[in-house]
Amino acid sequence: MKILPALIKFIQLTTLKNNIDESHGLSHSMNVLYYSNQIYQSLVPLHSNLKYQEPVIYTAALIHDMCDKKYIVEQDGINQIQSFLTYKLSKCEITAIEDIISTMSYSKVKKQGYPNLGEYQMAYHIVREADVLTAYDIDRSIIYHLNKSRGDFTDSYQNARELFDSRVLQHHNDNLFVTEYSKKKGQELHNQALEKIKSWDQIIKSYEKISF
16 A cells, blocks of 8 residues: 555544544644645755655654644554554654654643754654644634533633634744744734634624524
């Protein structure tokens, strides 16, 4: 089996096994892969070594949440990823992927800063920034809270709003983007998120007028 179909199947099976909901499942992985490709294309003319790192970048983008501690013990997830990738990529590539996905989360970056991954430093930023860009989707945040909490939609929306106010809408202020593509795209997505929040507020107010 070729590696891309195998990776997709691995994600499907892993999400089922670990009860990973759609906010961190296959559709999210595909969105991170898309943005990773866009950032990569913007950088490869300036960083020729990146063209040799495409398998690392795209694979890390796809499977980065298959070891997310919100769903699984992180090291157990990494061990499963390592076992899956054996014989599909080189040992050096697998190590680079593990280094990227184990240090790219928002919480780790805020607490520890960026790691020094040597020749894979830009590959790291590509995958990390792609993941950050997907965070601007407030619907994804609502879905996550609906699946992880015992609250209803109203509670989940309020939690999502608080997350956006404290984290997502602060991405530029927190200097989480180092590439020009992500700085520009991030601002575009920031503005779209504000419009989406405005629409949700209007929808919710409309439903509040309805009594059952």
